[in-house]
Amino acid sequence: MSGGDNGNGRLALIAAGGTGGHMFPAQALAERLLAAGWRVTLSTDERGARYAGGFPEAVIRKIVPSATTARGGLAGKLTVLPRIAVGIARAVAAMRRDRPAVVVGFGGYPTIPAMSAALALGIPRMIHEQNGVMGRVNRAFARRVQTVACGTWPTAMPGGVTAIHTGNPVRQAVLDRIGAPYAPPGDGPLRLLVIGGSQGARVLSQIVPDAVAALPDAMRARLSVSHQARAEDAEGVTATYARAGVAAEVRPFFSDVPERIAAAQLVVSRAGASSLADITGIGRPAILIPFAAAAGDHQSANARALADAGAAVVLPESVLDAASLTRDLHAILSDGTRAASMAAAALSLGRPDAAARLHDLVTELAA
CATH class of the missing domain: 3.40.50.2000 (Glycogen Phosphorylase B;)
Structure with missing residues (x-):
């Protein structure tokens, strides 16, 4: 058009x-x-x-x-x-x-x-x-x-x-990064982005740091995390990453989310519509955790197309725990071929x- x-x-x-x-x-x-x-x-x-x-x-x-x-x-x-x-x-x-x-x-x-x-x-x-x-x-x-x-x-x-x-x-900041080359996880640095909506999400702050801490030592040593957490949760989140020896930047709000998505090997996110538009517009693999209390369970509906296309793993809150998230984080971050395939699938769903x-x-x- x-x-x-x-x-x-x-x-x-x-x-x-x-x-x-x-x-x-x-x-x-x-x-x-x-x-x-x-x-x-x-x-x-x-x-x-x-x-x-x-x-x-x-x-x-x-x-x-x-x-x-x-x-x-x-x-x-x-x-x-x-x-x-x-x-x-x-x-x-x-x-x-x-x-x-x-x-x-x-x-x-x-x-x-x-x-x-x-x-x-x-x-x-x-x-x-x-x-x-x-x-x-x-x-x-x-x-x-x-x-x-x-x-x-x-x-x-x-x-x-x-x-x-x-x-x-999607905003111009996302359009500027449409089709930005994806660097699949390999032997080099690994970047993980954790976003929970406009002001972070408490359940992600409770689960994600513990899940990251349980990853193998060699993977944690190469990992840097950007984690959007509510201000009242930030201290605990920061402390958990520090104990695990993981470099982490924890803030209530990131003004440069598109840039961080483009730099990430993997995104852990709620399944809000604008977050998914950003993820698919830029084309990155995701682990999606739909907000269980969303009206009409609309976040599960939002996530369905990404799951069906192989662009994302969906973990409903009803089955979410640190062990299951550790499993999925490790599976994607240790398999560059799978991660690249997920990134391409995500990009195919984008509507720039x-x-x-x-x-x-x-x-x-x-x-």
Whole structure:
């Protein structure tokens, strides 16, 4: 697809929720639209704004009140509808002042005000679902938009809704490393990347360091680990690697994840849609540990295509322990041929043109 039409200064409003899984693909579309001459506004809430640091400066940020019924006690739940109503009223007023040509929702409760306002004002609108199981908010709007795009295929849709498979857009930092040569594990240095989502994952911090510590001495001596762990877990994770004699960098957040994926022989990761888009875009072997509590078990659905293609080993939390992870780490890091085959399989699943495909859908819808 071309993705080269000039936006002629038209406004695209992108609505995205407060997790990296929603915000990273939204950022990728924003980058593409700006390059084509569009004006872009991001509509999110306070939580989402924390993930907007990577958006280009030209993107206007609008913080709108929203809320979720999934968290908080009774008092919190009673404030949900009033907060959302205020958010919708503000979004309607903003769109009347500067009417978007199109509104694109990426899911999460912060998208409710913008999508509701677009519906009320008759503005062309579409949604993009990143996961293999549709989120609650996207499901609620799926029959009320002109276009539904999805990143994971297949994704179950509500009755009567037809989706277009675009793939999950990746940021420019990932596109810059598409097809970066893979160095299979051999006799030289080994690099392992451990990522658990936007802020790390406690179960990975509990299991991965012990699993690494049980690898053979000769393998540990050549290993360096980049491990994304929550701040409260970092000290314990660092200490376990140090006792095992493993060089490790432990942080709550890596701003250069694409660079670290490209440098890694193996990635241990949750199965969030944006993480998998990065891993397959660059093409690296993975051990995936789907988040068991994810809504609709969507991370297991996300991981299925990689497992079926031979690009990843999937370890459900229900069977995850240090011994099983040590087994799989050793099996991949000691077999360069298998690792290279997994890397190639991962690369074959990547959709580096996903942002261009989404851009084309936006342009067609706005026309």
